[in-house]
Amino acid sequence: MLARSACLAWYNSFEFLSFSINRIAAMKPLVAIVGRPNVGKSTFFNRMIGQQLAIVEDLPGTTRDRLYGDTDWNGREFTLIDTGGLELGTSDDMTARIRAQVQLAIEEADVIVFMVDARSGITEADTDVADLLRRSGKPIVLAANKADNAARRQEAVEFYSLGLGEPITLSASQGTGTGDVLDAITGALPPAVEEAEAETEVPRVAIVGRPNVGKSSLVNSVLGTDRVIVSEVPGTTRDAIDTQVEHNGQPLILIDTAGIRRRGRIGPGVEKYSVLRATRAIERSDVAVLLIDATEGITAQDVHIAGVIHEAGRGVVVVVNKWDLIKEKRARHRAGLAPAMEDEPPDAQDFKEAVKRDLKFIPYAPVIFAAAKTGYHTGPILDAALKIHEERQRRIPTARLNEAVKAAVLRHPPAHVKGRMLRIYYVTQAEVSPPTFIFFINDPELLHWSYQRYLENQLRLAFGFDGTAIRLHFRQRERKERDEE
Numbered sequence: 001m002l003a004r005s006a007c008l009a010w011y012n013s014f015e016f017l018s019f020s021i022n023r024i025a026a027m028k029p030l031v032a033i034v035g036r037p038n039v040g041k042s043t044f045f046n047r048m049i050g051q052q053l054a055i056v057e058d059l060p061g062t063t064r065d066r067l068y069g070d071t072d073w074n075g076r077e078f079t080l081i082d083t084g085g086l087e088l089g090t091s092d093d094m095t096a097r098i099r100a101q102v103q104l105a106i107e108e109a110d111v112i113v114f115m116v117d118a119r120s121g122i123t124e125a126d127t128d129v130a131d132l133l134r135r136s137g138k139p140i141v142l143a144a145n146k147a148d149n150a151a152r153r154q155e156a157v158e159f160y161s162l163g164l165g166e167p168i169t170l171s172a173s174q175g176t177g178t179g180d181v182l183d184a185i186t187g188a189l190p191p192a193v194e195e196a197e198a199e200t201e202v203p204r205v206a207i208v209g210r211p212n213v214g215k216s217s218l219v220n221s222v223l224g225t226d227r228v229i230v231s232e233v234p235g236t237t238r239d240a241i242d243t244q245v246e247h248n249g250q251p252l253i254l255i256d257t258a259g260i261r262r263r264g265r266i267g268p269g270v271e272k273y274s275v276l277r278a279t280r281a282i283e284r285s286d287v288a289v290l291l292i293d294a295t296e297g298i299t300a301q302d303v304h305i306a307g308v309i310h311e312a313g314r315g316v317v318v319v320v321n322k323w324d325l326i327k328e329k330r331a332r333h334r335a336g337l338a339p340a341m342e343d344e345p346p347d348a349q350d351f352k353e354a355v356k357r358d359l360k361f362i363p364y365a366p367v368i369f370a371a372a373k374t375g376y377h378t379g380p381i382l383d384a385a386l387k388i389h390e391e392r393q394r395r396i397p398t399a400r401l402n403e404a405v406k407a408a409v410l411r412h413p414p415a416h417v418k419g420r421m422l423r424i425y426y427v428t429q430a431e432v433s434p435p436t437f438i439f440f441i442n443d444p445e446l447l448h449w450s451y452q453r454y455l456e457n458q459l460r461l462a463f464g465f466d467g468t469a470i471r472l473h474f475r476q477r478e479r480k481e482r483d484e485e
Contacts, residue, residue, distance in 0.1 A: 032109035037085025209291035388467030
């Protein structure tokens, strides 16, 4: 792990910011399945993850982009990457793009499964791929697939000549020998990080948004240095880059991510990989800072990203970036210098109302207007993120919780459904991050979604939880259990 520390002057708030750059090992280890076309990589991938995610055809080149799936073996969890068939001797555009994808998978992987075909034996393509993998310096598991009978298993010894160790025979289609491959994979994985529990105590703040909305500029503004490459070309940041910082004496981890596009707009190659990493960054964060481009307004992609954050149960700060450009446009309008056909940009209140309207499923999110390039108003972003992290850790005493819910029900009783009424017997908080509450009721079918929303709003009114999603679960309590209590 790369570590570095320095002390920087934070020009925006005249505070001092010390940070150390770390590659955080919070994500599962990555295992790439690599080989020439049509050796059974996708069949093995599907069997390992337990679902038909990869398209399997008896035709070379079916798998073009990388696919990802989580699995576990011997108590270790890891992510498998299914790659396209690697052909090094051809130069057409599609093959070159597949080769670039495979190369990225090799660079990211902790372990590489080199899959060969025991039915056809060693080919020149196998030898070329073996040379490439040997130069990577990564642990390699040599898997001889399609060894469906004893004769093929015996003949697989010829793969020793590739110089990559003992070939492990298997039949991905039949499932035989896959356990041996998994044993080899888990044996080659890097040791589990023991300090992971301590790391999870540090708030993780993911900077997310559409491509080219200023995510990397915001990170650089906060750090006071060019920590991340900034470019006007969308998609410059391909990976999720973690940076540990200290803000007002509180350590936290900033995660700068590649831009997320809607599923239908995701192109092949590097961008698809970036979307996966950005989505995973949201999942492993505590609070997501959602950047919106003030000059473009709220788009469907912004709504999509906000939905990902909400469904993941993370805290969220909505940052309207490039607000300096809006202020300049408004100043030109007031001075009469704007073109006659140009509409006056919205003011802050109008934009906040648009956020509440278009992102109505996250009404709890604070809205901050900032300009990452100039450093305008970037200080309050981390203040808000840390406050939200505290809200996510709050536990409400059971007595106070039940008092608040009882009062809410008295103010607005649930409606009758076919002569029956919802009854709430007991409420308890089960978890934090996000705060999760269990309601024991008489019949979940009597609970209307609008009343569930009412109860959530009443909990927020009573206890806050500003900036974070909260979870409400409803369980039926049988009459016998109620009588015993």
